[in-house]
Amino acid sequence: MSSAAAIAHDPVHAARALVPRLRALSPRIERERRLPLEIVAELASTGFFALCVPRSLRGEEAHPTTLIRVVEELAIGDAAAAWCVMIGATSGLVAGWLDRAAAEEIFARAPEAVAGGVFTPNGRAVVVPGGYRVTGRWAFASGCQHCAWLMGGCLVEEDGVSRPLKHRIPDSRMLIFPAAEAHVHDTWRVVGLCGTGSHDIEVQDLFVPRERSVSLLTDRPRESGPLYQFPVFGLLATGVCAVALGLARAAIDEFARLARSKRPTGSARTLAERPAVQMDIARAEARISAARSYLLETVAGAYECAREHGEVTLALRARVRLAATHATLSAAKAVHQMYQAAGSTAIYEMSPLQRYFRDVHVVTQHRAVAPATLELAGRMLLGLDTDTSML
Incomplete structure (x- = not known):
């Protein structure tokens, strides 16, 4: 069975089903500083690493919003696993540019191999x-x-x-x-x-x-599908921010669980009963939900432009990068809110919140979602001359 056939039913559902297993393995993954090979094999056989490989090479050639949602779900379980899937999946894009024989050697002969x-x-x-x-x-x-x-x-x-x-x-x-x-x-x-x-x-x-x-910058893609007309660095940026969004979702859920049972020292009320905490979690939920919706809407619009016209306009490319950076920064702020609201509980190694806090602040350091992308988008919105070579 091809990798695409393995997840044809619903790749997002398949990712969601892995969350409990990934969550249980998170301490081991962090301790060993790599993914266990049995998890890599499971992720590969499920087809996640082939999400951006052309269908002509037994890949999925998925819509970019599918990639975002898969990575986001996996990050709820473990951010490192989600990150590795994102890197492996986006690396599969090169199959759309490579010489056909070379692409088959790398991606089709062993479709579960990871690049x-x-x-x-x-x-x-x-x-x-x-x-x-x-x-x-x-x-x-x-x-x-x-x-x-x-x-x-x-x-x-x-x-x-x-x-x-x-x-x-x-x-x-x-x-x-x-x-x-x-x-x-x-x-x-x-x-x-x-x-x-x-x-x-x-x-x-x-x-x-x-x-x-x-060269993904100067060569023309061999494949004609809209995925290969979508901006490469824009797709990478959306994958990066999907990890951050998954971490924010995990942090909000973990804090809600904690708040229902934790009674701070000297208090008769649980955290959940405090109005300030109620506002904190509401703001965090609204923040990531709004950023996520903006991201998915923007990416869907850019993909539709690629499908209809065979290319994505510079204005849409800039908006994709803006949406990705905004989503990443919004997610990091939401995680920070949950970490802070949890009090001293969050500083212990046993608390997932401290890991979410550390992980999301590594995500924000990636150049694809760096603050400079806000400047780039702002210059274009203001009609100023702008270096668009990395869009």
């Missing part, structure tokens, strides 16, 4: 007959220990100099190689999202065939 990597061009790809010799080290390679294939962004060199594109912009490409060819440096010792295993990966003078290289 991942880093877009940032921290590597060097020297042009040689038939391909490239690649050297580089990339940080933040989430899930690299369970991937079958890895990719790294590289600046292309030819005849000893950087190969320029139009307007003298350096040629930057993604180079894809078997994970076994890369060295993993144990660098992921962090305050939150500990279980993503986002270590550094490195290759030295590795030959990569030309067919396993792609």
